[in-house]
Amino acid sequence: MLTTELTIRVRVIAIIAEQAVLDISEVRPEMSLEELGIDSLGLVESIFAIEEAFDISVPFNANEPDKNEFDISSVAAIIGAVEGLVARSK
Structure with a gap:
């Protein structure tokens, strides 16, 4: 795994x-946000924090979270989506 990917x-x-x-040790890649106890407000706050941390714009509509290009189905999916956005922003 590349250093950048590990950092992300x-x-x-x-x-x-x-x-x-x-x-951090309790969060596994296969877990969903629901399994982690993150509600819709927590999801939006997570998206904002990710945007700020990586200086990216996440294509996310809080009103229709299931109809987004940004996959929020699991921690691993979120990591992959962020990796893609970071790579495109360079």
């Missing part, structure tokens, strides 16, 4: 863990 992974997991009020 660690930072995204840290953001999600903070929103879930969990230790």
Whole structure:
């Protein structure tokens, strides 16, 4: 895994863990936000934190979270989506 990918992974997991009020070690890639106890407000706050941390714009509509190009189905999906956005922003 490249250093950039590892850094993105660690930072995204840290953001999600903070929103879930969990230790980073409790957040696994296969987990959904629902499993982590993150509600819709926590999701929006996570998206804002991700945008700020990586200086990217996440294509996300809070009114229709299931109809987005930004996959929020699992922690791993979010990491992959952020990696893609970061790569495109360079």
